[in-house]
Amino acid sequence: MKILIIEDELDMLQNMKDFLEKENFVVETASSVFEAQNKIGVYAYDCILLDINLKDGSGFSLLEDLKKKEIEDGVIIVSARNSLDDKLQGLNLGADDYLAKPFHMSELNARVKAVLRRSHFRGNNIIKLGNLCIDIDEHQVDIDEEVLALNRKEFEILLFFASNKNRLVNKSALAEHVWGDHIDQADNFEFIYSQIKNLRKKLNAAGANIEIKAVYGIGYKLVEG
Amino acid sequence: MKLLNYTTSYFSAVLLILLGIWAVIFYVEMLDEIYDSLDDGLNNQKMLIINRVKNDPETIKQLDFKEASYKIKTINKERALRFKDSYRDTLMYMHNEEEFEPVRLLETVFKEGDGFYKLQIFTSMVEEDDLIEDLLFSLILLYIGLILSIVLLNNWILKRVWNPFYNLLQQLKNFRLEKDQKILTISSNIEEFNLLNTRIEQMLEKSISSYNSQKQFIENAAHELQTPLAISINKLELLVENEELNEQQIKLVASVLNNLEGLTRMNKSLLLLSKIENRQFPDEQEIDFVDLVTNLKKDYKDLASHKEMEIKIEMTSYLKHTMNKDLAGILVSNLLKNAIIHGKEGSEIIIEISQNSFRISNVSNRKALDESRLFSRFQKNSESANSNGIGLAIAQSIAEKYQIELRYSFTEKHNFHLDF
Numbered sequence: 001m002k003i004l005i006i007e008d009e010l011d012m013l014q015n016m017k018d019f020l021e022k023e024n025f026v027v028e029t030a031s032s033v034f035e036a037q038n039k040i041g042v043y044a045y046d047c048i049l050l051d052i053n054l055k056d057g058s059g060f061s062l063l064e065d066l067k068k069k070e071i072e073d074g075v076i077i078v079s080a081r082n083s084l085d086d087k088l089q090g091l092n093l094g095a096d097d098y099l100a101k102p103f104h105m106s107e108l109n110a111r112v113k114a115v116l117r118r119s120h121f122r123g124n125n126i127i128k129l130g131n132l133c134i135d136i137d138e139h140q141v142d143i144d145e146e147v148l149a150l151n152r153k154e155f156e157i158l159l160f161f162a163s164n165k166n167r168l169v170n171k172s173a174l175a176e177h178v179w180g181d182h183i184d185q186a187d188n189f190e191f192i193y194s195q196i197k198n199l200r201k202k203l204n205a206a207g208a209n210i211e212i213k214a215v216y217g218i219g220y221k222l223v224e225g
Numbered sequence: 226m227k228l229l230n231y232t233t234s235y236f237s238a239v240l241l242i243l244l245g246i247w248a249v250i251f252y253v254e255m256l257d258e259i260y261d262s263l264d265d266g267l268n269n270q271k272m273l274i275i276n277r278v279k280n281d282p283e284t285i286k287q288l289d290f291k292e293a294s295y296k297i298k299t300i301n302k303e304r305a306l307r308f309k310d311s312y313r314d315t316l317m318y319m320h321n322e323e324e325f326e327p328v329r330l331l332e333t334v335f336k337e338g339d340g341f342y343k344l345q346i347f348t349s350m351v352e353e354d355d356l357i358e359d360l361l362f363s364l365i366l367l368y369i370g371l372i373l374s375i376v377l378l379n380n381w382i383l384k385r386v387w388n389p390f391y392n393l394l395q396q397l398k399n400f401r402l403e404k405d406q407k408i409l410t411i412s413s414n415i416e417e418f419n420l421l422n423t424r425i426e427q428m429l430e431k432s433i434s435s436y437n438s439q440k441q442f443i444e445n446a447a448h449e450l451q452t453p454l455a456i457s458i459n460k461l462e463l464l465v466e467n468e469e470l471n472e473q474q475i476k477l478v479a480s481v482l483n484n485l486e487g488l489t490r491m492n493k494s495l496l497l498l499s500k501i502e503n504r505q506f507p508d509e510q511e512i513d514f515v516d517l518v519t520n521l522k523k524d525y526k527d528l529a530s531h532k533e534m535e536i537k538i539e540m541t542s543y544l545k546h547t548m549n550k551d552l553a554g555i556l557v558s559n560l561l562k563n564a565i566i567h568g569k570e571g572s573e574i575i576i577e578i579s580q581n582s583f584r585i586s587n588v589s590n591r592k593a594l595d596e597s598r599l600f601s602r603f604q605k606n607s608e609s610a611n612s613n614g615i616g617l618a619i620a621q622s623i624a625e626k627y628q629i630e631l632r633y634s635f636t637e638k639h640n641f642h643l644d645f
Contacts, residue, residue, distance in 0.1 A: 009452060015459040022466070080452065102489070103456025105462060152529060168466050170458075172486055180524060191531030216472070216479045218465060 001116060002026045003043040006062070008054050012101075016049065020112070022167070032113045040066065045073045047115050049108075051096070052086060053080040060093060067094045074115035080104075091159065101178040104173030110163040124199040129162045130210040130224045143206045153178055154199045161212060161222035170219040196220060226281045229383050236375050240368065248364045255360065260329070263348055270295070270346050275335050278342075281455035285342065290317075295346040296379070300334065308334045318349060328352055389413040395427065400429070401518045402436050403625075405500065441500055447496035453505050454489045494615035497555070498602070501622045506549040514544040514583060518576055521558050525565060537560070538607060542580040546645055548627045556623040560585050560641050567591070567639070575638075583643040586599035586636075593635035600631070 003020055007013040008031045009026060017027045030036035033056045040062075042047075048066075052059040057086040087098045096115045099108060100147040117125055119138070125136040139155055141148040147200070150158065156178045161169060171192055198208040200212055213221045227235075274295055278284045287297050296605045300308075300588075316325040328347040335342055337419040341630045378523055389411040396408045408429055410422035428612070461482050465475055515538075522536050546553075564574045568587035599620035624631035630644040 009456075011456045011460075012452065015456055015463070018463055019459070080448075102451045102458075105459050168462055170462060170482075170486075179527065191528045194531050195527060215465065218462075218477050218479045218482055219476075 001029070002043070002048045002126075003049065003112065004030065004036070004039060004043075004073075006030045006033075006054070007049070007051045008032065008143065009038045009051075015105065016108065019109065023109060023114075033059075033062055037065070040071065040073075044071070045119070046114055047074045047076065049078050049112075050074050052077060052090070057062055061144050063090065063093045063095060071118070074119045076108075076115060078108075078110055083176060087217070091114055093156045103175070104170055106164045106169045106173045107162070108166060109167065109175055110160055110177065113163045127159075127162050129165065129222075130208060132158075132162075132208055132210060134159060134162055143203075143208050144204065147210075148202060148206045150202065152193060154202070157195065165222055165224070168215055168219055168221050174219065214223070228387070229380060231377050232383070233376050237372050240375075243492060244364065244368050244371070248360075252360055255367065257354070259356065260312070263329045263350070264331070267329065267348055269344050270348075271333055271344060274344060275337075278337050280337075282337075285337065285523070290345075290347070293346060293349065298343045298345075300341050300343045302341055305334045305336070305343070308343070309334075314350065315347075319349075327354060350561055365548060376625070386415070389415070393422065397425070402432060420538070439635075440499055441497060444499035444503060445494050447499065450492050451489075451496070453493065454485060457490065458485050461485070467478055476613045489512060490569070491615065494619060497623055498615060498619050499621065501552065501626060504626075506552050507602065509547050509549055511545050511547050512553040513554075514546065515540055515578055516576065517553060517557055518561075521561055522556070522576075525561055528562075529565050532565065532568065533566060534574055536574045536576065538576045538578065540578040542578070544578050544580060544583060544645070546627065546629070548623075552623045556620050556643075557583075559620040560643075563616055563620075564639075564642070579643065581645040583645075584640055586638040586640040588638050594639065595631045597632055610626070 001024075004011055005016050005020075005027060007016065007029070010031065013029050013031060016027055020027050028039060028045070030039050031144075033054050036050075036054075045090045050059045050063060057075065059079075063077070066073065066075065075095045076097045076099055077086075077095045078099050078101060079086055079090075087100075090098050096118065097111050099111055117127075127134040127136065131144050132148075135141070135158065141150055141151070141155065141158065157174065160174060175192055185197050196212055196214075203210065203212075210224050211220060211224060215221050230380070253541070272283070274297075278297070285297050287293060287295060290296050310331065310416050312329065312331055313332050314327055317328045317330075319326045327350040329350050330345060330347045333346075335344060391410050393408070400406065400408060406428065410426060412422070413419055453571070461478050465478050465482075470478070518538055522538065525536070561576075564587035566576055566586050567589050569589050572588040574585065574587045577586075600617050602618040621631050623629075624643060630642075632642050632644070633644065634640045
């Protein structure tokens, strides 16, 4: 899978690149509209991460170009301007998703994978994870053909971990993803602990060969085996 | 005391003293004048009587006042020579009034032939008594008249003259720096007021602009901090994923990460707060609070059930208010979050909704909180390390923006009220 990151903040660009390369994506970068236009003209990408505020122009014009040329790449807008107008404009212009800066890398990862699933495995929205089979459209998890009963939150937690397999998932990233933006200032995320505990219990009881490990007060990591 | 009443009372006191002194002097002067004229009259009469005695020796036999106003008595030489004329006030029985009345009496001696005589002449002072009474009465009338006219004039003139001042005062009374309003001054012929107006206008302009730039600064600073904070957190997360780190190193990084995340949360809250204050939430719509609370209850179900708390909604009516949708959500969720975080484990959170009020109450081990400090920024009212003390300040700021009154009360429970 090939991803193009268009971002003029170099530290940010490097972070995204490092993170996504660990997911075995082929990552290319551009830090200006000009550079991006050259790359888009030559190569095809599976997913483009597009910053709106670039030094030499707006990401929106780049998006318009892409759609005019009928390039089918999935586009996720990454913008520091967290305004509803930007979001609507971006989605109207044909972007697949919108992510407001600052964001957690695990959130970006989940969004990228969702876009890739939609564009590449149409109608077959299923993730295999150890002996688990997660059907995203049906909100259903099977373990060795047996249905695992999970509530909505537990399903979302599991799906987020599945998108970030073997990666460190920060507690606050998980909280924001599952419970929404407003939860983040709420508490010390102790309540997440009890949710994870319940999920682990259900997974163990059903004989899943995946494990959710705690990582020193930072967050969790889902590993197979 | 109001300026108006102050000057009036000042004038009244000063006038009372001045008029008093003036009245005394006036009275003494008048009295002096009256006695002078009475005494002159008596003196004149004396001359007439002495002349009459010369022409008509019978007169000398006037031994008592009887129907005349004088009497004559013989005295020996020694006493006569030692005698000096004297004027004095005394009382005399008046037949017409049937009582003693004040009179002015002149005693003098004269020589007629070889004999020495003592002459006593009196004149009535009844009219002068009335005069004193009249004088006092007039003075009191004058005093009341003066005070009345001063009060009326004062009111009328002061109101006219001080109008620009009172106008300015009224506006300053209602002036709130946060409300971004202008002060409209009335120009006046009075130099001092014009100076006051221009000075206050300048001062306010300066305060408003520095207040705005301060708000802008906070927003910009918070905005600019976001990306470096996120980058630092991302880099540390990548570092933790590094297999070569030992446990102790990871714990160190974890501690840095936790602090950075606390900083991110605080920064986010500050950014939100300044965005609210900088009026960056223009879109408004009618918000159904029952709907809103019902949805938020679902969102916070996990957080509440973690503390084994139950959220109960009691509604007697629908509550609708026109405001920004996001801000309404933040307002209610901050109050709800506050109740969950500070509530006692296993207790109930009760949300009461009526036509124009909203109340959320929770039980905790803490006593009543200090309302005056509760809604200011960075007021930590709890031991909770993760609460940054901005949540209620944000709620307050939102409530203020939509003229909703947010207040706190303590009735065994901690209650937060929203009055619409």
